Amino acid sequence: MKLKKLMATVLTLALAVSVTACGGNGASESAATSEPAASTAATDGGLQTVEKGKLTIAMEAQYPPFNWTQVDDSNNAAPIKGTNTFANGYDIQMAQLVAKELGLELQVVKLPWDSLSPAVQSGTADLVMAGMSPTAERRKTVNFSDPYYLSQLVVVVKEDSPYAQAKTKEDFKDAKVTAQVNTFHATALKQLTAAKIQDPMKDFSTMREALKSGIIDGYVSEKVEGLSAQNAIKGFTFVEFDEANAFETDPNDIAIAAAVKKGNDALMEAVNNALKKISDEDREALMEKAIKEQPAA
Structure with missing residues (x-):
């Protein structure tokens, strides 16, 4: 599109959503660590x-x-x-x-x-x-x-991983997969029902290191971050599902x-x-x- x-x-x-609407991923935002400007x-x-x-x-x-x-x-x-x-x-x-x-x-x-x-x-x-x-x-x-x-969701994995050839969410059976805490990625992560869902991690640097070391088998990310990871780290790739198998997301x-x-x-x-x-x-x-x-x- x-x-x-x-x-x-x-x-x-977006216009149909009230600025005080309920819903979303339920994540709470903590108080800013910096002092407010005067x-x-x-x-x-x-x-x-x-x-x-x-x-x-x-x-x-x-x-x-x-x-x-x-x-x-x-x-x-x-x-x-x-x-x-x-x-x-x-x-x-x-x-x-x-x-x-x-x-x-x-x-x-x-x-x-x-x-x-x-x-x-x-x-x-x-x-x-x-x-x-x-x-x-x-x-x-x-x-x-x-x-x-505008972006879309993918799963970042290693090129030599058995999950690199996944075509559907079910193909991630028993995979240890995570996402960044307090993001819609972490909500979408739950759609990988056959995977071994791991606790969300604080940021992408942490997830990249976890994937490199084998602590996890993959993490949910937006495609542009998947491209970034693929270009930045040798041996990384990402799985992008076709339209019929894509993650269900709100626009x-x-x-x-x-x-x-x-x-x-x-x-x-x-x-x-x-x-x-x-x-x-x-x-x-x-x-x-x-x-x-x-x-x-």
């Missing part, structure tokens, strides 16, 4: 941001190719606040385009996954741009922009969008207007670039 057509479907469904400052354009003249986004900075940490500002990376390091990846490059359109300088607040939405709520960050899906559960606490990426789950504090409607509108100016071709090119530039592991 073409990106614009699928985005239209996602947006239609007070917001108005930019010349009337936008309310954490710091005047800057657009501050929250992310883990360890989910390539969506985001990662690096030691310099090469390839249009953004500084991570309070550190001498920088963040890069697809989320960063999309955020750079948004920030430029808004006339702001981009900076990053690096936080654990569970602290991302609370960072927006508390005023630590203006946006979350971290490969985050606009699920009904998350919409209870934050609002979301239009999608800026909002496979969309990636920016989280915005409830009530900050001006920033939401400005972000959406900026995103509309980025073509499908440019988005695809940015993702291809991110996959090529991602860290080796």
Whole structure:
């Protein structure tokens, strides 16, 4: 399905979901570990941001190719606040385009996954741009922009694994499979009913190491992360089911969008207007670039 057509479907469904709707994966978001910013400052354009003249986004900075940490500002990376390091990846490059359109300088607040939405709520960050899906559960606490990426689920495995040739979920019988905690991946993981479901893990770096060492046989991920893992680690591949056997997902789950504090409607509108100016071709090119530039592991 073409990106614009699928985005239209996602947006239609998203409008049907109240921002206070029940549902989602039931995951709870813990309080942000950083202290809230003192007070917001108005930019010349009337936008309310954490710091005047800057657009501050929250992310883990360890989910390539969506985001990662690096030691310099090469390839249009953004500084991570309070550190001498920088963040890069697809989320960063999309955020750079948004920030430029808004006339702001981009900076990053690096936080654990569970602290991302609370960072927006508390005023630590203006946006979350971290490969985050606009699920009904998350919409209870934050609002979301239009999608800026669409994905699908796969299972990352080793090339020499017996599961590398799997065609259906049932082919993962007795496989030790996991997913990242507090994501819809962990909810979809339960659809592998014949597998030996493992406790969810904290992040993709941990899961990659667990797969390399043989602790697990695979982990559920989005296809773009599967491509990233395949390119970054020798001997990794991923299983992508055909349409008849694919994971059942909500369209909002496979969309990636920016989280915005409830009530900050001006920033939401400005972000959406900026995103509309980025073509499908440019988005695809940015993702291809991110996959090529991602860290080796």
